[in-house]
Amino acid sequence: MICGFDYGTSNCAIGVKPQDVVQLLAVDGDHAFMPSALYALGRELICEQVGLAMTTGPLRDEFIATRRGPLQLAQRARRELDLGSAAEDIEAVMLVGQRAFDQYFSDPEEGYFVKSPKSYLGASGLRPEFVHFFEDIVTAMMQTVKQRAELSLGQPLTRTVIGRPVNFQGVNAEHSNHQALAILSRAAQRSGFSEVEFLYEPIAAGLSFERTLADNQTVLVVDIGGGTSDCAMVRMGPDHRDREDRSADFLGHTGERIGGNDLDIALAGKQLMPLFGMHASLKSGKPMPTKTFLDAVCTNDVSALSRFSSLETTLQLQQLQRDCLQPELISRLLRLQANKQNQQLVRCAENAKIVLSDAESTRVALDFVEAGLGTEMVKTGLEAAIQRPLQRITELMAEAVAQAGVQPDRVFITGGSARSPLIRQAVARTLGDIPLLDGDHFGSVVSGLTEWAQRIYR
Known part of the structure; x- marks a missing residue:
């Protein structure tokens, strides 16, 4: 089948x-x-x-x-x-x-x-x-x-x-x-x-959405997933949906490996790594080197994960522990490394990001590292932490529109991270007063892939 x-x-x-x-x-x-x-x-x-x-x-x-x-x-x-x-x-x-x-x-x-x-x-x-x-x-x-x-x-x-x-x-x-x-x-x-074909994820999400259109429109599909953000400008509607060759309908597309995981990593780096000594003072008066702390939370980078888990990093952290005015903070990072708990730490940041979509603050408990360890996160802290990756996501939207050479009639936004009010506000700031519609944030892509499979294999 x-x-x-x-x-x-x-x-x-x-x-x-x-x-x-x-x-x-x-x-x-x-x-x-x-x-x-x-x-x-x-x-x-x-x-x-x-x-x-x-x-x-x-x-x-x-x-x-x-x-x-x-x-x-x-x-x-x-x-x-x-x-x-x-x-x-x-x-x-x-x-x-x-x-x-x-x-x-x-x-x-x-x-x-x-x-x-x-x-x-x-x-x-x-x-x-x-x-x-x-x-x-x-x-x-x-x-x-x-x-x-x-x-x-x-x-x-x-x-x-x-x-x-x-x-x-x-x-x-x-x-x-x-x-x-x-x-x-x-x-x-x-x-x-026995047979395998590929389809761009934002186009797949757009195909799912197209079934709902009663008239022809130019739609900017924005798919913000866990690992990538992809945008596609697509002509859609009754005159387009049954065409065998849709290449002329795809007016522009952009994408980059930046998504929900990057927002989680940025939040963990800014809000949680200070608990592990990232901004602690050294006896020498020099600033604390931050690369190892960022490697600890960069869970979507295989090189960073390898560096953080290496013996060389263990030895460096042991030296930092001796040089730090708050050695107990570096001890936490050594414990996190030894117990392979960095994925758990980033998962805590992800959960906090989700809660802060609706709440003004949340308590992040890190008892798995140390009894009683935790911190309070507020929505303004989330906004500051994810500003850089969020800016790149909005740039991808603008690039797709520029490629197409026309403004979209509406924006269709999907993907797990697209539920965030901060994402929606960023879309509105970038594209202005264009109707913004939501799809099934998790199911739009797989529905479109299924539609396309039926079309090409029949």
């Missing part, structure tokens, strides 16, 4: 259209959206689980031939962890979705946890073994989502359209896009899809 697959930075979803209405399938318990997260007892075991889930044949043979080293390490990891046969229940060694989050929060210092792996797919300078590793993470997640969707549907899914941002990275975009799409393509094939 044909499906649309939203492999998102924050959530994954699959849609089908058996009749005239798009149906989202259950992929995380009873839920249609699965958080984009994976937890494994050991990172080597991810590769093993991918191979076990693949159907016997040339594709699996090729995979095993390119993964001999990691598969041997997986066998050793099984012995060290005193695990049983590799053919046993997959959830004994690997979890995805909400259960991955739950396991990480309950025991962060054990196992391997990754959130929003889509953020890393276009990273520059990845060695082949790291490309293979990200392929395995994405494949493991796709396999699980597809299997759960097929169980819910009661029949196999064979052809799909997968959403993609305009650009996976802002730097060296062409190479980044090629690398990321190659990873997603291989993952989809190894998950059992």
Whole structure:
């Protein structure tokens, strides 16, 4: 059967259209959206689980031939962890979705946890073994989502359209896009899809919205997701929606790897890292170096995560602890590093961001780091913290309009982060008095992908 697959930075979803209405399938318990997260007892075991889930044949043979080293390490990891046969229940060694989050929060210092792996797919300078590793993470997640969707549907899914941002990275975009799409393509094939196509996510969101239009309009679609922000100027309406070739209707599009995760990271850096010594005084009178503190919260940057977890950083922090007039603050950062709790810290910032969308203040508790540790956040602090990434998002909107050479008749805004009043206010400041409409903030993209899949595969 044909499906649309939203492999998102924050959530994954699959849609089908058996009749005239798009149906989202259950992929995380009873839920249609699965958080984009994976937890494994050991990172080597991810590769093993991918191979076990693949159907016997040339594709699996090729995979095993390119993964001999990691598969041997997986066998050793099984012995060290005193695990049983590799053919046993997959959830004994690997979890995805909400259960991955739950396991990480309950025991962060054990196992391997990754959130929003889509953020890393276009990273520059990845060695082949790291490309293979990200392929395995994405494949493991796709396999699980597809299997759960097929169980819910009661029949196999064979052809799909997968959403993609305009650009996976802002730097060296062409190479980044090629690398990321190659990873997603291989993952989809190894998950059992016989045909795979891609569609820009803002265009997919626009296709979903277009079904509601009674007349022709030029629409600026703004999709602010967890990892990227994408904008597209599109001619829409009754005279356009049934065309086989829509290329002439797409007047301009922009996108960059900046989204909800960047807002969370900015808030964590500004509001939470001072509790760990970022602005503490040194005995020498020199300013505290901030790079390591920012690395700690930059959870969508694989290089920053590697630096923060390295032995070199541990030694640097130990020296800073000796040089700091408040060494207990640096002790907290060392504890955060040792216990692998930086993802938890950024999740706290994300929760605070959501609360501050409606409230003037909120208490952020960090008891998982230290009993009684926490801080009060206020809405003005959120506004100051996210000013820079928010400005870049509004610049992307203006660039899309400039490319098109016409003003939009209305703005259609979607994506999880688009719910924030601060985002909506920024859109209004940038584009003026143009009607602003909301879509299904989580479901617009997957609905549009499903519509497009039905169109191109029929």
